[in-house]
Amino acid sequence: MPEITYLEAIRQGLWEEMERDPRVFLLGEDIGTLGGAFRVTEGFLGHFGADRVIDTPVSEVAIVGAAAGAAHMGLRPVCEMQFIDFISCAYSILTNYVATARYRAGLSVPIVVRGPCGGYVRGGPFHSQNPEAAFVHTPGLKIVCPATVRDAKGLIKAAIRDEDPVLFFEHKYLYRRLKDDLPAGEEILTPIGRARVAREGTDLAIITYGAMVWKALEAAEQLRQTDRIEVEVIDLRTLAPLDDEAIVAAVRKTHRVLVAHEDTRTGGLAGEITARISELCFEWLDAPVKRVCAHDVPLPFAPTVEDFVLPQTEDLVAAARWLVRY
Amino acid sequence: MPEITYLEAIRQGLWEEMERDPRVFLLGEDIGTLGGAFRVTEGFLGHFGADRVIDTPVSEVAIVGAAAGAAHMGLRPVCEMQFIDFISCAYSILTNYVATARYRAGLSVPIVVRGPCGGYVRGGPFHSQNPEAAFVHTPGLKIVCPATVRDAKGLIKAAIRDEDPVLFFEHKYLYRRLKDDLPAGEEILTPIGRARVAREGTDLAIITYGAMVWKALEAAEQLRQTDRIEVEVIDLRTLAPLDDEAIVAAVRKTHRVLVAHEDTRTGGLAGEITARISELCFEWLDAPVKRVCAHDVPLPFAPTVEDFVLPQTEDLVAAARWLVRY
Amino acid sequence: MPSAIPAGLTRAQLLELHYFMRLTRSLEERLVGLHRQGKVVGGLFRSLGQEADAVGSAYALSREQGDILSPLIRNLGSMLVQGARPVEVLRQYMAKAQSPTCGRELNIHFNDLERGFLGQISHLGDMVPVMAGIALSFKLTRQPRVGLVYVGDGAMSTGAFHEGINFAAVQRLPLVIVCENNGYAYSTPTRAQTAAAQLMDKAVGYGIPGVQADGNDVIATHAATKAAVERARAGEGPTLVELITYRRKGHAEHDSQPYVPAGEIEAWAGKDPLDLHRRRMLDEGWATAAEITAVDSRVERELDEAIASCIDEPFPEPDSALQGVYANPPRAEREWYRQMPTAQSPDRPIAQSPNRPIAQSPNA
Amino acid sequence: MPSAIPAGLTRAQLLELHYFMRLTRSLEERLVGLHRQGKVVGGLFRSLGQEADAVGSAYALSREQGDILSPLIRNLGSMLVQGARPVEVLRQYMAKAQSPTCGRELNIHFNDLERGFLGQISHLGDMVPVMAGIALSFKLTRQPRVGLVYVGDGAMSTGAFHEGINFAAVQRLPLVIVCENNGYAYSTPTRAQTAAAQLMDKAVGYGIPGVQADGNDVIATHAATKAAVERARAGEGPTLVELITYRRKGHAEHDSQPYVPAGEIEAWAGKDPLDLHRRRMLDEGWATAAEITAVDSRVERELDEAIASCIDEPFPEPDSALQGVYANPPRAEREWYRQMPTAQSPDRPIAQSPNRPIAQSPNA
Numbered sequence A, B: 001m002p003e004i005t006y007l008e009a010i011r012q013g014l015w016e017e018m019e020r021d022p023r024v025f026l027l028g029e030d031i032g033t034l035g036g037a038f039r040v041t042e043g044f045l046g047h048f049g050a051d052r053v054i055d056t057p058v059s060e061v062a063i064v065g066a067a068a069g070a071a072h073m074g075l076r077p078v079c080e081m082q083f084i085d086f087i088s089c090a091y092s093i094l095t096n097y098v099a100t101a102r103y104r105a106g107l108s109v110p111i112v113v114r115g116p117c118g119g120y121v122r123g124g125p126f127h128s129q130n131p132e133a134a135f136v137h138t139p140g141l142k143i144v145c146p147a148t149v150r151d152a153k154g155l156i157k158a159a160i161r162d163e164d165p166v167l168f169f170e171h172k173y174l175y176r177r178l179k180d181d182l183p184a185g186e187e188i189l190t191p192i193g194r195a196r197v198a199r200e201g202t203d204l205a206i207i208t209y210g211a212m213v214w215k216a217l218e219a220a221e222q223l224r225q226t227d228r229i230e231v232e233v234i235d236l237r238t239l240a241p242l243d244d245e246a247i248v249a250a251v252r253k254t255h256r257v258l259v260a261h262e263d264t265r266t267g268g269l270a271g272e273i274t275a276r277i278s279e280l281c282f283e284w285l286d287a288p289v290k291r292v293c294a295h296d297v298p299l300p301f302a303p304t305v306e307d308f309v310l311p312q313t314e315d316l317v318a319a320a321r322w323l324v325r326y
Numbered sequence C, D: 001m002p003s004a005i006p007a008g009l010t011r012a013q014l015l016e017l018h019y020f021m022r023l024t025r026s027l028e029e030r031l032v033g034l035h036r037q038g039k040v041v042g043g044l045f046r047s048l049g050q051e052a053d054a055v056g057s058a059y060a061l062s063r064e065q066g067d068i069l070s071p072l073i074r075n076l077g078s079m080l081v082q083g084a085r086p087v088e089v090l091r092q093y094m095a096k097a098q099s100p101t102c103g104r105e106l107n108i109h110f111n112d113l114e115r116g117f118l119g120q121i122s123h124l125g126d127m128v129p130v131m132a133g134i135a136l137s138f139k140l141t142r143q144p145r146v147g148l149v150y151v152g153d154g155a156m157s158t159g160a161f162h163e164g165i166n167f168a169a170v171q172r173l174p175l176v177i178v179c180e181n182n183g184y185a186y187s188t189p190t191r192a193q194t195a196a197a198q199l200m201d202k203a204v205g206y207g208i209p210g211v212q213a214d215g216n217d218v219i220a221t222h223a224a225t226k227a228a229v230e231r232a233r234a235g236e237g238p239t240l241v242e243l244i245t246y247r248r249k250g251h252a253e254h255d256s257q258p259y260v261p262a263g264e265i266e267a268w269a270g271k272d273p274l275d276l277h278r279r280r281m282l283d284e285g286w287a288t289a290a291e292i293t294a295v296d297s298r299v300e301r302e303l304d305e306a307i308a309s310c311i312d313e314p315f316p317e318p319d320s321a322l323q324g325v326y327a328n329p330p331r332a333e334r335e336w337y338r339q340m341p342t343a344q345s346p347d348r349p350i351a352q353s354p355n356r357p358i359a360q361s362p363n364a
């Protein structure tokens, strides 16, 4: 059982699916010779050839549009956004063309659009974004956001096999920092639409996803040690469609909930989750659902200000204490 | 006091501001000779000339980008999107360039981007959209959505005078259906960031905006007559920044809240409002906050299916009854 | 003796071209009638005067080989050539449950990849990258098929057009881009859309050939497109084909064209593509008046039947709207407020005290 | 006797061009050193070998008349010409509180419209429509000012570039578009970016002139841009100026350029723009070695001072991050979890019972 990184897990998932299914191909900027800005597709061009690893011009609309057309014809394109921040350029074609194709026209669009998201890396306002909120809002898209090495592999494979378009947001902070042993023989597939209990607890639940899962786990450990508070951590894994059952189960178990994400607060996914909790299990709440999210500003660059704007482990600790005392 | 339409109110607002301030100019597709697809700028080209009423190519990115550049230099551009559905094409430049300009670079971008939004008009999936959720999420943008003739005029004028970029979503269902008397002499300015109590009530509050305000008022009247339920209706008017005070006041007064909008439920603004209520006045709630929004599907075209997908007055009535009985 | 027919066309094909142009025009005329009767839901878009460009270009594709096109709003004719049936168009315009999109999308926004047409969405330009993707699939799977995408003089100003055509060019995809220069994008004349002297000049910047043809001459549009299709099929990449024509009706039925200079429409009416083709067939002895009349009657008969067969069909069932956003889950949730009156407050004990701080509530 | 200087340049100006090129190169070299010391936050971008294109083109603008340019990541030189100071660049790279963006944006993403430069954002292409807007403001307010925007061979594939340049062309705006063809967009060679034979060909499709110049010859880049600037100032609209050069370093400091064919970098090193200019000045007798050396020393001195003056400055205050998202409100809210421990549960009576149905709670 070799230890691999989160990045390597994505690489392996892509590789295995391309080996398994000749319909799978990749397209994106600099993914061929270079192997991608983060080297996720290093070695793919040599092995799979230029027909299945296509270097494109700097044209996110063309990447997504071409993927959609090829998908209509039975292929399984996986698009890379060099940084997920540039998915905004394809916002219109994703939300208007791709997301609606099945509904309005009976067309299948089994594409994956993946790319590095997230902050804590001194990337500044345009290399640190978390774009999920803009897409969660669009019926027809699925969104996954792996937090673990295992899910990085399991979700990329599941995304490629899914009949619906899937946005796959991989957190660049985790790329090489996160390592885990994955069984070599086993085929790893993480079901889309199902959250995961990352840690069991009874006093409070932190519902979150992506890199924030690790901060939540850190906060949970700290709270156990310093406050004897037992925190449950829910790793959503799939952001669309949301796993209501898992959310409700956590609320019923703990009665106190923090919803946390790295994205800014207003209009972020935490609002949606809070509303669902209100609708589905209001009576089970002993305290208001509170959000721990980034401050409502563009993400600044310098370490001091980036760290200020983004939620940190201590923030989760402070928020949890407040909530438990409520 | 002549009776004018909602559309005419916007027209007058634009006209008055152009008369008042030579820095104001318009750009958009077919706004000159034609006066716009809905004739909002009819007569402007003749009066103000081709320098201040600029017909552009079919290029939403260029429209917004050029407006931003001109705004940096002290001008006050007002962009028209022929249908607001096409603002999606400018999503990237709006959220990345325009919204962040002041924060990251100290640049002023006093632009207005306006256009017809909304359904109930058999426009199908691409001529009926409500794009607010995608933009509410972005710090740096302001968003207004007038429900009344008075606010249509007052908000377009305030938007043009605002130092920040403002998205102005005008509901095409109201364009010619809504009429009101406006005092001819008075200068009408609606403050951005302030909601309005559209109807007073004590049993339940419906928090909403845009054309849905009228359905809420209809429902309120019906509930008074059939159920003796007194419904308060809050017309948010500004969607970013939200008027927390007005929201909290309504909750404290009624203890039961419906948040309603025409946009789809998941990831829509109602989730954000629900979360704010949870955070700011949880104890004042006698019942869960419930959302009345469109079904989570692209908006279909045929009358039967469009009417099914969108929330109707009867839905508000049913939801209110449920909530009051809770 | 009749003179030789150009572009390798047969007499039967010339009549077929006439059939499709006539069918396009008459179908739209019938729709005008239905529109006036209030039977049409939403706007009505006409291609009067542009039938030759849509029909002639689409006719250059091979239906046997599985070529696929994506039309714009004024390319009804191209869809008919690919096998779209008038009754489908009628159902779409009348938002019938049995329409190809089940009443979800408007007018000619529908598709059948088997027959070889992919419906557009409203956002101009987007179909260019999507059709590039279809052409890419042909290339990757080594199929000798060709894609064709229509763009207007207006749509060419969009970023999506630029990214799509550039991608197709650099990948040498089997894609033909047909630019319909009909003089206007809504009210905007082509000179306010671009400073380029002619739209085919845009090909240069993408390193592909640009050609031009008289868009009102169905044989010319056919011949120009055919050469581009053959080039594409031979693996030589995309061609930009500019067809010069004119939009004689408004942007949509409600548009009275106040922006059009006096006399312009009349001048172009003198170059009507149906008249031109008919006159030429007669003059050159390629068809008899009787043959042409027979085609015209066939068209009217077919339309009578098509209208009769669908006019009384119902709109879709309301809750059919919940189907098919995703393959999985196959059905969207019905909103809670539509589940009344069976909906109950969930597991809540009746006498539960509310969580409001009663003492402080001003309205308690 | 020295031969005549081309492009109407004076000896002093030739030396000034050298100064700006030298300043660009040395500043970047200093940054490499600071990067190795861990003083630079984020990536480092080099323009080694491209100094002549940035400096020569920007030098064609008139600072007196208030011309404005928008650089790309490899146009540090153009900003220096417009008056950006090395200390500003250093502070930006080191994310200092006193940097022009208060540590909010990276590297050369900063601006001063007074001095005449507008910082880019990362999203390629967007600055083209924005600069078209600046040029539009010049036109609308009848000011004889010119805008200039840089695009790379990669950025030209974006939809934003297309929409922006087309708008500028059709509006005949005083905008010069300088395309830096440096052979690569990250790892992608220009032939995989576009099928166009040369990038200046893209001008044709926009109906504007396209010109080409040797991007490594500072006099040539200056002359070509100057003609375009004069055309723009005369109200004749945009010009696309292609400057052919080469990116000798990786996309950013971490890029080891595995994708570059052997020998290519070395070949271009033989055409180094600083060497070329220096040699020419000496050969033609336009400057003495002593004069050039004096400039070089001045550059190093200025950089020593600049670094010393800012290297120990602090990062911005954490909560400065809340300022200035909007003009009004001027400050964003501090999140509730950062208001601990003073934060209290709002007006809640202490003994209030929770709203959970206790009897049913599995954990009660």
Ligand SMILES: Cc1ncc(C[n+]2csc(CCOP(=O)(O)OP(=O)(O)O)c2C)c(N)n1
Pocket (backbone or CB within 6 Å): B029, B058, B059, B060, B082, B083, B086, B089, C072, C073, C074, C122, C123, C124, C125, C151, C152, C153, C154, C155, C156, C158, C180, C182, C184, C185, C186, C247, C251
């Ligand atoms: C991205 C986008 N912006 C604006 C519109 C609104 N719109 C619909 S049709 C049209 C004009 C299209 O002109 P052209 O491409 O020349 O096609 P034609 O109508 O002449 O066939 C416009 C601006 C749109 N559909 N898509």
Ligand SMILES: Cc1ncc(C[n+]2csc(CCOP(=O)(O)OP(=O)(O)O)c2C)c(N)n1
Pocket (backbone or CB within 6 Å): A029, A058, A059, A060, A082, A083, A086, A089, D072, D073, D074, D122, D123, D124, D125, D151, D152, D153, D154, D155, D156, D158, D180, D182, D184, D185, D186, D247, D251
């Ligand atoms: C819209 C967009 N997509 C992708 C990127 C990622 N990216 C940054 S620089 C670059 C290559 C730029 O190449 P070019 O325009 O030739 O400029 P150069 O680096 O050669 O100066 C890419 C793809 C981006 N910044 N913006």
Ligand SMILES: [Mg+2]
Pocket (backbone or CB within 6 Å): C152, C153, C154, C180, C181, C182, C183, C184, C185, C186
């Ligand atoms: Mg047109």
Ligand SMILES: [Mg+2]
Pocket (backbone or CB within 6 Å): D152, D153, D154, D180, D181, D182, D183, D184, D185, D186
């Ligand atoms: Mg380059």
